[in-house]
Amino acid sequence: MSSISHSKGAPRAPLFRISSERIVLALLALLILSVSVAPMLRLAQAALLDDDGLAIERLTKLFLRPQTGAAIWNTIQISLTSTLVSLLVGTIFAVIMVQTDLRGKSALVFAFVLPLMIPPQVTAMAWIQAFSPSSPVLGLLGLSMEAGTRHPLYSKTGIILLLGIYNAPLVYLAMQASLRRIPMDLAEAARAAGAGPLRVLLTVILPLARGGMVAAASLAFVSAIGNFGIQAMLGIPARVPTLIIQIYQQINGLGPSALLNMAALSLVLAALTVAGVLLAGRAGDRNDTRVDLVSRPLMLPLGRAGIVIAVLLWGYQIVSLLLPLSALLQTSLVPAYGLPLTAETITLKNYISALFQQVSLRNAFVTSLWLTLFTMGFLMLSSVFLGYFLAWRRGPLVRLLHFGSEAAYTLPGITLGVAMILLFLRPLPGVGISIYGTPWIILAAYVAGFFALALRPVLSGYAQIDRALEEAAQVAGAGFLRRMRDVIWPLIAPTAIAAAVIVFMTAINEIQTSILLISSGTRTIGPMIIFLEEGGASTLAAAVGCLMILGVLTLMLLSTALSRFLPKGVLPWQF
């Protein structure tokens, strides 16, 4: 204390100075190693090792079962084909929204993104109901099926279709940010040279957007693999075993050894996905598009076709949004499930009960909301920093962090939940406090589970930034944090916020992880819906679901109203 070696403001000796860049990297490493890598290792240990070494006998038995092989094959097949469906629907939508002069885009995108906020279990339930003999909508059209016929959705095709439709908005969100930043000079040149809109699209725009497309495809692929709700609701009655269904049946079916088998199967699932993501990464790396931020987006004129396209797109919304949503709304407005909605039966009692009478529900709403917002903000910031290192400062550590975040994302929610309990039940070393039973364990699980979700779009955003800008700032003497704030952030903000929206929508209706981590003081809303559903309170569960959607809708509208304070192009549904 007595010797202050240098006066205020003088540069310190570089030997003692740790650059802010290194501090940020160290913090990121600490975060990912503790919430993503450590649970993975703990799980691998549980899966592969017994008390006396490698559990060869147990694992051989598990993997020699014919069901295991069938499940692996089905999982690959279903995830790949449903990814194609998502990619097709999402890309068509993104191209039309970003590159054409269609009218009423904001409303369309708003409607297109909304189904992401309905938990997959609820979506599956609503679709099953919509196609059942008692379907209100099909019945109206005289198309309802006879009682006793096999439900068309209870099939592999049904699973693929529903997963594809469910994940299409993810593709859209990931793609539109990158589509918006394609330099339009090339497309304009092609147009000037006489190429028609379709040709411009196929030969100029889509090839330029390949990086975003690969990122979008890997998002959809991993989401399909891990979508427990749809796979279980359709796959079990259809007798199409997949890995995630097997994991669920193992954990529910076989007593104490289930945990170990479940861990082993989860590792297979993680390996499959990481392989898929790495392959996608290689394909994406080859295409490094630079953007020219000043060029205005080219608007392909649709002319008369615009009306036809608008009708088709709204028709799609009616099937994919209105059908399930109307089933949910109808259920929430009757006093008991199965009653038709008429002037006599309509009631708000479910809403009153959800909002005012059930304290635990209200607490769950609040808990979910702050956990989700916190996760969203935190991940947006972290992924912008990690994205920087991944894009421009790759090294072994950075690679490990990338791999760790991807691997944790691939774990099924239920497995991640178990891994979190195994790791965090005991008091944290040094602090002596256990985060089990507190909101912090759910937060840790969310950060681990959704890091890759935020990171992928951000990475494709970095691929489109010209690094010369950042290097120029560095030469001019700007420090790391300064460059991040003044140079990188304005360029990456639209993608980062699109990523944040994806995280928000995924986390707000998350069920599988938090169902194992909630405690008396910490309940999130997704599991509460399931508990009500299980307890036979379907109408109350539907009201809670509608309230959730209403809440998110409010947030979306609020951010739209405040959008003039945000950088342009930040909100995915705004044009």
Next chain:
Amino acid sequence: MRLTVTTFALMLSATAVSAQTTLTLYTSQSPEIAQQTVDAFMAKHPDIIVEWMRNGTSQLMNIMTAEQEAGGIKADVLLVADSINLGTLKQQGLLLAWPEAPLEGIDPLMYDADKTFFGTKISSTGIVYNTQIAAPVTGWADLFQDANAGQIVAPSPLYSGAALVHMHSLLQDASQGWGYYERLNTLGVVPEGGNGPVLKAVAGGQMKYGVNIDADVLRAKRAGSPVEFVYPTEGATFFTEPVAILAGTDKVEAAHAFVSFILSEEGQKLAVEQGYMPVDPKVASPEGMPALSEIKLMPLDADRAVAEDTEARAKFTEIFGG
């Protein structure tokens, strides 16, 4: 400054609370019912705070296995659907016996012979049908007709504790056995999920018939759903929602108070209000439910079920191609 004051206030209140006992309850009851039960108990015992967590029975078992693996179960008291999962916990030495438990007047069939877990109410599994689209049936034989193929829905014993008891009770019944599930299989029925979704499928008209729990069906019927419950002529299976104290608890006294309350006349009356048949014969069944003497129940040997459980689950999975 404000933060300091708040923190200080919080610390103070934490000290005040520590003069009381906090009991941790894991339960599979629905959130509404769990809250009612806990509230009624805490009104009677202001010195005990019950923190409860609700989850499906299988999920609770997963959580406890993971907790055990990582250093110890957090719950003090358990209130779940079935005696088989509890029997398994008992076998692992995880439950605390209470030989002096207040069980006067209660049928010994309702509690564990070693007094490690005690039935709190009786719920039967039988048949539910949609009154608008389905013809009434009286028993399993009526239901399992080829004409009803694809119109029956059932909960899975791999998921629901009630369905697990149902399975073992049928397996221990000479006239049912695996034939019951093989018949379901030939009718194209795949048991899945819990009892709530089954009720939903029948009430909503997606399916005509379902295998379900009496109290849930009667509650829905009272609210206006087009459903009716049938106690099958061959016999309804039943479960007792047992309460148990974990061996690792350091709050034995508070746990005893909780168990006593559930088994007391007041606790039993609360169960009746919630729509369940009481285990205490001094308390009358809820309206719309028959007296115990009017229905045929299939008994369950819980110890045998525990012994056969792994094998039975494997066989079930084999039949339905898990």
